[in-house]
Amino acid sequence: MKFKIFILTLSAVSVIATGIIYPSLPEIIPVHWNIYGEVDRTANKLYAFLMAVAPFVMYVLMRLIPKIDPRRDSYEKHKKAYEIVILSMMLFFIGIHWAAMSTALGFLQDVSFIVKMLVGILFMIIGNYLTQVKHNYTFGIRTPWTLASETVWHKTHRVSAYTFFICGFIWFVLSFLNKPYIFFILISLVITMIIFLIVYSYLLFEKERKAKER
Numbered sequence: 001m002k003f004k005i006f007i008l009t010l011s012a013v014s015v016i017a018t019g020i021i022y023p024s025l026p027e028i029i030p031v032h033w034n035i036y037g038e039v040d041r042t043a044n045k046l047y048a049f050l051m052a053v054a055p056f057v058m059y060v061l062m063r064l065i066p067k068i069d070p071r072r073d074s075y076e077k078h079k080k081a082y083e084i085v086i087l088s089m090m091l092f093f094i095g096i097h098w099a100a101m102s103t104a105l106g107f108l109q110d111v112s113f114i115v116k117m118l119v120g121i122l123f124m125i126i127g128n129y130l131t132q133v134k135h136n137y138t139f140g141i142r143t144p145w146t147l148a149s150e151t152v153w154h155k156t157h158r159v160s161a162y163t164f165f166i167c168g169f170i171w172f173v174l175s176f177l178n179k180p181y182i183f184f185i186l187i188s189l190v191i192t193m194i195i196f197l198i199v200y201s202y203l204l205f206e207k208e209r210k211a212k213e214r
Helices: 002-024 047-068 073-077 079-104 112-132 144-148 150-174 180-213
Strands: 028-033 039-044
Touching (some): 002 047, 002 079, 028 047, 028 079, 073 079, 079 112, 112 150, 112 180, 144 180, 150 180
């Protein structure tokens, strides 16, 4: 209950603070930046409220997920990990929102390094708790092979904890290098990690299947 009150209060404070600064915002605000740190998409300042309520919407959706998951019992087993991920994601979206607001108000010129830094922190936090995630159908590393075998699920999440943390650490460190090519390195890193985990879970499943056939 305390956790729920804290994160909902946090979202409410962010929305209220957005309302306070709203009169000071320009009519057109930046909402997206390219790999060079240049604004490439803008919107009416009303968009600021959409960004402000995004964490709350995300919270509602993530609270609904355990209720519709066929393995909803697993969420009680990894409740702490799930709640920390929810909190981390809400802080991530709130951080992105206020980085954008700071740019709109003229306090920041380039928020790309903040975004990369926050992504790195988020990945490290997720990696730190992935080993606690029990078998389910909507939260975690979901491939056909992890969903088909709890053993594959467990082993894949144990390895993915390291890969997520390492990937996040690299994102965090490289976020301080404001070079366009860094973006491609970081995206390539994530794609490589995803492919590795997919292949790894498949190989584990095949190994388990062959062992059962003997």
